[in-house]
Amino acid sequence: MSKLESSPESPLPLRRISQALAEWIGRLGEVWVEGQVAQFTQRPGVATYFLTLRDSDANISMQVTCNRTVLTEPLREGARVVLRARPDFYAERGSLSLRATEIRQVGIGELLARIERLRQLLASEGLFAAERKRRLPFLPQTIGLITGRASAAEKDVVENVRRRLPGARFEIENAATQGTNAVNEVIDALKRLDARPDVQVIVIARGGGSVEDLLPFSNEALLRAVVACRTPVVSAIGHEADQPLLDLVADLAASTPTDAAKRIVPDLAEEDGRIHEARHRLRQAIHRRLDHENQLIAGLPERLHRAVRGQITTGAQEIERARGRIRSRLDTQLQLAHAETAQLLARVISLSPQAVLDRGYAVVWDSEGALVRDAADTFDGEPLRVRVADGEFSVVVGADPEAG
Structure with a gap:
C-alpha cells in the first residue's frame, strides 16, 4: 500500500x-x-x-x-x-x-508447566541464591504492607505485629491480589513503598487460593520488580502448602501472613523477658566473682606469709649453693695458681746465678771490681775476690799457697 x-x-x-x-x-x-x-x-x-x-x-x-x-x-x-x-x-x-x-x-497443567519453566529460568540467573538475600532490620522504622483492601491477610499482619510490638508503624498499600489487575497494581504499590526512605521492610500478603488465584505471584514482571527493590521484601502468600515463585525471590518467605508478622518484628514481651534473664545471670555472675575475690583476699595474708617465707628459704638455699660453687671455683683457681707459681719458681731457680754456684762454679772479680773472664787479663800478685756457693774469699794471682 x-x-x-x-x-x-x-x-x-x-x-x-x-x-x-x-x-x-x-x-x-x-x-x-x-x-x-x-x-x-x-x-x-x-x-x-x-x-x-x-x-x-x-x-x-x-x-x-x-x-x-x-x-x-x-x-x-x-x-x-x-x-x-x-x-x-x-x-x-x-x-x-x-x-x-x-x-x-x-489448563492447570499448562499453567504449572509455565511456572516451572520460569522457575528454571530465574534459578539459572541466580535470583534464588541465598547470598543475594538481605537481612531484615531488627526494629523496622516503618513496615510497608501490600495486601487486598480490608482483607484477612491485612488484619492478620497488622494485629499480630502490634500484639508483639505495640506502636509499630505501617504504610499500607491496598491492591488487587488476584485477577487481571493484580500484577500491575502490586508492582505499582511495590515501587511506591520502595521509594520511601522510612519504609525498611515490605510485606506482600494475601490468603490462600487456587493455582489460578495465586498466579500473579508467579508472574515474571512482578518477580523481577521484587529483585530490583532496594528494600527487603517478605513474601506471605497463601497457606503453608502454597509456594508461588515470589517465595523464592523474596528476601524472606513466610508460610502465612501471621508467620510474617512474627518474623518481621521482635516480641517486646519476649525481648523484655530475655533482658531480665540476662540481667539476672549477669548479677549472679558478678556476685560469684565478688565472693571468689573475697575468699582470695581473706586468705591473702597467710598465703603471702607462706610465699615470702618460701621465697626466703629458696633464696637462702640458692645463696648457699652459689657460695659453695664460688668456693669450689676459687679453690680450683688457687690450686691452678699454686701449680703455675711452683713452675715459675723452678724455672727462676734454674736460671739464677746461685744455681750455677751451687753446681761448683765460682765468680771472680779483679782488683777494680770487674769480672774476670780470661786468665790473661790478670797479672801476678794481683789480688782477686772469689765468690762460691757459700761465701766469698780473696786470693792473689801467682801466690804459692804453701808459702802463705
Whole structure:
C-alpha cells in the first residue's frame, strides 16, 4: 500500500484515514493471542459473546467478539486463554477489536508447566541464591504492607505485629491480589513503598487460593520488580502448602501472613523477658566473682606469709649453693695458681746465678771490681775476690799457697 500524501493545503478527509487504517489492519490476517479474560458478557438473544482480553503483564486490554459456536461453555473472568483471531477496525467508531474464530482455555497443567519453566529460568540467573538475600532490620522504622483492601491477610499482619510490638508503624498499600489487575497494581504499590526512605521492610500478603488465584505471584514482571527493590521484601502468600515463585525471590518467605508478622518484628514481651534473664545471670555472675575475690583476699595474708617465707628459704638455699660453687671455683683457681707459681719458681731457680754456684762454679772479680773472664787479663800478685756457693774469699794471682 502506497504512502498517503497530504499537506496543510490538501488535507485528507477522516474517512480516508479510517479506510486506510482498516485496510492496513485487515492485512494482518489471523493471529494467535494469549491473555486473561477481564470481562465476559453474554447478552440474551444475541449470538455473539463479548470479551475484554487483558495482557497479564501490562496495562493493555482489547475487546474480543466471538460467535456462540466458538465456545462450548462460558468463560469465567480471570481465566487464561489462547485464541485465534482477526483484528477488525471499525471505521465508523474508530475502534479496534479482535474477532475470535477459536478459543482455548489454558489448563492447570499448562499453567504449572509455565511456572516451572520460569522457575528454571530465574534459578539459572541466580535470583534464588541465598547470598543475594538481605537481612531484615531488627526494629523496622516503618513496615510497608501490600495486601487486598480490608482483607484477612491485612488484619492478620497488622494485629499480630502490634500484639508483639505495640506502636509499630505501617504504610499500607491496598491492591488487587488476584485477577487481571493484580500484577500491575502490586508492582505499582511495590515501587511506591520502595521509594520511601522510612519504609525498611515490605510485606506482600494475601490468603490462600487456587493455582489460578495465586498466579500473579508467579508472574515474571512482578518477580523481577521484587529483585530490583532496594528494600527487603517478605513474601506471605497463601497457606503453608502454597509456594508461588515470589517465595523464592523474596528476601524472606513466610508460610502465612501471621508467620510474617512474627518474623518481621521482635516480641517486646519476649525481648523484655530475655533482658531480665540476662540481667539476672549477669548479677549472679558478678556476685560469684565478688565472693571468689573475697575468699582470695581473706586468705591473702597467710598465703603471702607462706610465699615470702618460701621465697626466703629458696633464696637462702640458692645463696648457699652459689657460695659453695664460688668456693669450689676459687679453690680450683688457687690450686691452678699454686701449680703455675711452683713452675715459675723452678724455672727462676734454674736460671739464677746461685744455681750455677751451687753446681761448683765460682765468680771472680779483679782488683777494680770487674769480672774476670780470661786468665790473661790478670797479672801476678794481683789480688782477686772469689765468690762460691757459700761465701766469698780473696786470693792473689801467682801466690804459692804453701808459702802463705
